[in-house]
Amino acid sequence: MxxxxxxxxxxxxxxxxxxxxxxxxxxxxxxxxxxxxxxxxxxxxxxxxxxxxxxxxxxxxxTPPAVKRQSAVTFTDYVDPWLQMRDLTPRTRSLYTSLLRTHLTPTFGAMAITAITPLAVKKWYAGLDTGPTAKANAYGLLRTVLGDAVDEELIARNPVRIKGAGSKKRARELRVLTIDELDKIVTAIPARYECLVLLGAWCAMRFGELAALRRCDLDLKNGVVHIRQAITTIKGQTIVGDPKSSAGRRTVSIPPHIIPALKQHMKTHASFGREGLVFPTASGDGYLASSTVHRVFDRAKVTADRPDVRLHDLRHFGAIMAARGGATLGELQQRLGHSTAAAAMIYQSSISERPTEIAKALSALVEARAP
CATH class of the missing domain: 3.30.730 (GCC-box Binding Domain)
Structure with missing residues (x-):
């Protein structure tokens, strides 16, 4: 009817x-x-x-009913499915979950996303009691989430727009290792870790990439290393997956001067078989724990009189050496596996000694003309 x-x-x-x-x-x-x-x-x-x-x-x-419905959507209503649908590495998902629980949800969780104003964001940011990295990460996550809400037309404009808030300010000034200091660390560290330090430094690799490296990833004949996977450890569980980002899957040329050491390492310390790990545990039955490497590295760095240097600073060394070697911004970005040029620019801009070297080289050209 x-x-x-x-x-x-x-x-x-x-x-x-x-x-x-x-x-x-x-x-x-x-x-x-x-x-x-x-x-x-x-x-x-x-x-x-x-x-x-x-x-x-x-x-x-x-008010149009559709707008009323949008106004009723809280931050938690929006961010929970947002996080579930994102294609994230396990480490990034764990980081986002922690940032939301610790820094974002307590303030914004029950708020309608239409009620999150620039002033509310400024007050929240000013009151964050955490380190510079966590603060920048929390700010960046909030900006990304509400940026997607703009794209979905739930809000008209992103209220997260504090100038400079997304940058991670260094808590300390980085003093880059010298080549002599690196050599001292390599000499002092146990033999099975020497090439891990060399590859980490001269190829600017992350620890997770080094620990996941297999024989099939290392092509010493052509002098390249294929970075195809990385390990992450979350709550004591080791997870093998893709590198940090899609740009992290890359092929890096190996400086020829470390290839003889790599060849010797493959004979004496690497696991057997095509899929064998280049840097296995001492017993050869699994992936290296970062705590193990940090322990031996921390002892070795004292020999170089560099107690301030961290294991990850080997990557900074490799980035700056590549920049000094003449790598363009694009080449540096590819070598480091960065998704954006902005990250690679940090290394180009932090070559503090380079201007002096260039100036001396210019004077040398003039002095060479003298009779």
């Missing part, structure tokens, strides 16, 4: 459905017909809903 036609009214319309219930609707100021969110058991109930809507329209207090 067809639904009965609605009775003509001064505002809106009511029609009786085949179920016997009543549906109310009206044409709003936006010229769109809006239906009541529910049907009603009696005509009087439907008329009551229309009466309220008419009051909002005539009182200039009317």
């Amino acid at each position: 067809r639904a009965q036609q609605g009775h003509r009214r001064g505002f809106g319309a009511i029609r009786k459905l085949p179920s016997g219930r009543y549906q109310a609707s009206y044409a709003g100021p936006d010229l769109v017909r809006h239906k009541a969110p529910v049907t009603y058991q009696t005509r009087e109930d439907a008329e009551g809903w229309l009466y309220k809507q008419r009051g909002a329209v005539t009182g200039d207090d009317w």
